[in-house]
Amino acid sequence: MKVIIQRVSEASVTVDQKVVGKIAKGFLILLGIGTEDSEADADWLVQKTVGLRVFNDAEGLMNRSLAEVGGQVLVISQFTLMAATKKGNRPSYIQAARPDQAIPLYEYFIQKLGQQLEEKVETGIFGADMKVRLLNDGPVTIPIDSKNRI
Numbered sequence: 001m002k003v004i005i006q007r008v009s010e011a012s013v014t015v016d017q018k019v020v021g022k023i024a025k026g027f028l029i030l031l032g033i034g035t036e037d038s039e040a041d042a043d044w045l046v047q048k049t050v051g052l053r054v055f056n057d058a059e060g061l062m063n064r065s066l067a068e069v070g071g072q073v074l075v076i077s078q079f080t081l082m083a084a085t086k087k088g089n090r091p092s093y094i095q096a097a098r099p100d101q102a103i104p105l106y107e108y109f110i111q112k113l114g115q116q117l118e119e120k121v122e123t124g125i126f127g128a129d130m131k132v133r134l135l136n137d138g139p140v141t142i143p144i145d146s147k148n149r150i
Contacts (some may be wrong), residue, residue, distance in 0.1 A: 001041040001147075002081045003103070004030040007054050007062060007140035011074045013124040015132040021122035026071030027136050032081025033102040035149075041146035042109040050116045054140050062140070067117055075113070076132055077106050079107040098129060127144045 005027050012022040029049065055064040055071065066073070078101070081093035097105070103126055114121045124130045 001035060001037040001045055001109075002032040002060070002143070002145045003045055004048065004078075004081065005052065005142045005144065006030075006048060006134060007135045007137045009135040011132070011134040013074065013076060013126050014133070015124075021074050021091045021124055023072035023122050025069065025076045027073050028132070029073060029075045030073055030078040030081060031106060032078050033105050034082050034099070035097050036095075037101075037105055037146065038074060039105070039108055041111075042105055042112060044149070045144060045146050046109065046112045046116055048144055049113065054086060054142065054143065072119065072122065073113060073117065074124075075106075075110055076124045076130060077102070090136075091140045102126075127148045 002098040007021070007027060008028045010024050012019050014020065019086070050067065051065055053063045053065050055066070055069045057063040073149050078090035079096040080091070081091060083093055084095060106126055110121050110123060124132070
């Protein structure tokens with residue numbers, strides 16, 4: 001399971017010209033789910049995400065977590081994070097989980113993240129053609145892969 005976490009001042013996602021998810025200050029999370037992923041991967045990523053200290057403290061140091069600053073979260077499913085690009089110029093998505101496996105893990109990740117933050121997590125629509133807008137704050141962009149924990 002992979003995430004790209006972007007610290008944002010604001011973010012939104014639109015489907016069919018309708019805003020379906022919107023946040024102010026917080027994290028825009030792009031979530032990729034692979035064929036080998038499980039709830040254990042989601043649990044680990046939730047803990048890393050909640051504990052990630054990338055918001056500025058009073059001295060301007062990135063030393064505060066999402067919960068400490070009252071940040072919000074927008075999660076977008078993104079199978080292209082699982083792209084294999086070693087051979088040729090056309091990415092392969094064979095490692096991306098199919099919807100029957102990915103949707104339950106996507107929903108589990110969102111549920112666990114909401115429980116940890118004690119706040120509603122905004123989302124896009126799984127599998128939809130989404131238009132994502134964000135104002136990256138910093139910019140701060142953090143990639144995390146649950147299969148690369150060392």
